[in-house]
Amino acid sequence: MILACRRLRFPLFIGGVLSLFAAFSLNSQAQSTADLNSIQQTKVMLGDARLTSGIPGQGPLTVADISTWLMKAENHVSLDVELPMGLDAGSLQIVGLTENPLTRAKVELGRQLYFDTRLSSDNTISCASCHHPDEGYGRRTQFGIGVKGQQGGRNSPISYNRILSGLQFWDGRAASLEEQAKGPIANPTEMGNTHEKAIETLKSVPGYVQQFNTVFGAKGMTIDTAAQAIASFERCLVTAPSPYDYAEQMKRFEKLTPADINELKTDDVEFYETYQQALVDAKRFPMSESAKRGRELFFSVRVNCSACHVGANLTDEKYHNLGVGIDKATPDEGRFAITKDRKDWGAFKTPTIRNVASSAPYMHDGSLKTLEDVVEHYNKGGVPNKNLSDKIKKLDLKNHEKTELVEFMKACTGSFPKVETARLPQWFGRGMRPSWVSTAAGRVLPCFSARPPDVTHLDDAWFTKRGDENPAELSRCQSRRGQIFVDTFSIDFCCNMLEEASETCY
Ligand code: HEC
Numbered sequence: 001m002i003l004a005c006r007r008l009r010f011p012l013f014i015g016g017v018l019s020l021f022a023a024f025s026l027n028s029q030a031q032s033t034a035d036l037n038s039i040q041q042t043k044v045m046l047g048d049a050r051l052t053s054g055i056p057g058q059g060p061l062t063v064a065d066i067s068t069w070l071m072k073a074e075n076h077v078s079l080d081v082e083l084p085m086g087l088d089a090g091s092l093q094i095v096g097l098t099e100n101p102l103t104r105a106k107v108e109l110g111r112q113l114y115f116d117t118r119l120s121s122d123n124t125i126s127c128a129s130c131h132h133p134d135e136g137y138g139r140r141t142q143f144g145i146g147v148k149g150q151q152g153g154r155n156s157p158i159s160y161n162r163i164l165s166g167l168q169f170w171d172g173r174a175a176s177l178e179e180q181a182k183g184p185i186a187n188p189t190e191m192g193n194t195h196e197k198a199i200e201t202l203k204s205v206p207g208y209v210q211q212f213n214t215v216f217g218a219k220g221m222t223i224d225t226a227a228q229a230i231a232s233f234e235r236c237l238v239t240a241p242s243p244y245d246y247a248e249q250m251k252r253f254e255k256l257t258p259a260d261i262n263e264l265k266t267d268d269v270e271f272y273e274t275y276q277q278a279l280v281d282a283k284r285f286p287m288s289e290s291a292k293r294g295r296e297l298f299f300s301v302r303v304n305c306s307a308c309h310v311g312a313n314l315t316d317e318k319y320h321n322l323g324v325g326i327d328k329a330t331p332d333e334g335r336f337a338i339t340k341d342r343k344d345w346g347a348f349k350t351p352t353i354r355n356v357a358s359s360a361p362y363m364h365d366g367s368l369k370t371l372e373d374v375v376e377h378y379n380k381g382g383v384p385n386k387n388l389s390d391k392i393k394k395l396d397l398k399n400h401e402k403t404e405l406v407e408f409m410k411a412c413t414g415s416f417p418k419v420e421t422a423r424l425p426q427w428f429g430r431g432m433r434p435s436w437v438s439t440a441a442g443r444v445l446p447c448f449s450a451r452p453p454d455v456t457h458l459d460d461a462w463f464t465k466r467g468d469e470n471p472a473e474l475s476r477c478q479s480r481r482g483q484i485f486v487d488t489f490s491i492d493f494c495c496n497m498l499e500e501a502s503e504t505c506y
């Protein structure tokens with residue numbers, strides 16, 4: 001009997017314990033046996049919540065919390081990653097780790113930055129504002145909404161499974177995740193900041209200074225190291241196995257006869273256990289009959305979604321013109337704007353189908369509200385135009401087939417890792433301690449008790465100047481000026497604070 005190639009369910013942990021100890025001349029007294037064991041685990045399964053659930057504890061991160069965390073050698077060990085079942089078929093496709101190795105400390109720093117609105121010009125927008133875990137790491141708005149409610153012209157794509165993706169953006173204009181992460185910070189309609197100001201703000205947060213110095217050594221805090229940290233966090237956002245993956249896994253065992261299985265019990269106990277586990281998984285995360293038929297259609301020659309949605313992450317990472325939004329007066333030229341190659345006109349990067357049910361609306365322009373609408377778009381053969389992909393043609397799907405395709409896509413949903421969204425470094429603002437105020441709108445804002453002597457830019461002349469530019473802001477802010485100190489933030493933030501802060505702020 002020939003058995004399919006065996007895959008170990010549990011990775012072996014290989015670790016260079018001794019060399020690590022030499023590398024970290026940290027308080028060796030503090031190294032407990034527990035630490036020693038975890039240092040050996042240089043191999044991690046991405047999606048493991050311990051990578052993304054934040055520094056242990058609750059509330060804003062204090063300098064003491066951060067110091068304790070940074071002291072642990074295990075948090076600085078370069079991690080060797082494994083992908084969850086399903087996605088693991090793409091292991092050879094992993095990008096970015098050689099240039100930017102993962103460590104727990106770097107991932108955690110990236111997590112903080114990802115959820116920190118202080119990267120934006122007015123402290124209102126973080127990466128998560130447009131790529132939120134509760135909304136499938138996208139946003140349920142047609143376009144991304146940035147500072148001052150501004151809208152861009154494209155839908156927020158998802159920010160998970162990026163470890164399998166090279167070029168970023170709908171048009172692939174960023175060469176890496178690192179390069180991508182710098183974009184929104186300085187984009188006027190997104191976070192509306194400059195890289196310099198963003199870094200200046202982060203430098204007023206001692207917990208950040210401390211982490212950047214430890215994680216990046218001499219390089220310290222720059223926009224590039226910030227981007228490396230954010231990219232590292234994103235690389236840990238991967239989708240867990242979905243009903244589709246469990247069903248695929250069962251296919252390995254399809255050819256086994258009852259006699260084979262009986263034989264396995266004694267001949268190959270490990271393989272038998274793998275088989276038993278696969279049975280349990282497939283039962284626990286079942287794929288409906290309708291979804292199974294949808295799977296066949298998706299990969300069939302006739303419907304051929306897999307001409308482009310293929311591989312572990314169900315995308316070819318290439319650019320195609322489906323005619324989405326092409327009938328507008330000035331259509332988005334997509335990839336063409338970057339390459340100037342005629343075949344790229346109106347072409348956009350194929351998005352993943354994994355967890356796609358959680359990130360409506362769809363397409364680069366967010367023009368299709370549901371998966372049913374998407375299937376309808378393909379069914380009619382896209383929107384004809386001079387550059388329509390030759391892989392797009394009328395499908396003449398029956399109604400039940402449309403439902404089945406949608407059911408299949410829903411069956412490609414696996415869980416996301418647990419992610420801490422709130423625990424961020426406390427802000428002392430040039431040595432001053434703010435009180436943290438919960439506002440009626442449910443936001444937590446820093447309030448400084450007094451203006452420090454070295455700050456003069458909030459004096460009368462400054463208020464008058466700003467008031468000339470915007471009289472409404474002046475009248476709102478004047479009533480309380482001097483009592484709240486706003487350091488690196490704009491007047492808008494000051495006003496938001498005055499409006500939202502309760503009387504107990506001082
Ligand atoms: C105002 C909303 C908004 C904010 C804030 C924002 N993004 Fe995006 N993001 C978008 C939009 C819209 C796109 C697609 C833009 C395009 O393709 O031209 C995008 C694209 C991306 C992509 C590319 C995904 C792919 O499939 O190619 C990643 C990754 C990403 N953003 C991560 C981030 C990170 C990290 C931050 C914070 C530093 C961030 N975003 C901030 C809206 C936003």
Ligand code: HEC
Binds near residue numbers: 362
């Ligand atoms: C020629 C390549 C190609 C084929 C074939 C194809 N797709 Fe796509 N798919 C894409 C591209 C490219 C986009 C993004 C297009 C855009 O935004 O303009 C996309 C977008 C999608 C989206 C929206 C995802 C999101 O996050 O916005 C879904 C869902 C989808 N396709 C499902 C399917 C299904 C189902 C089929 C088969 C009926 C199919 N695709 C066939 C390339 C393809």
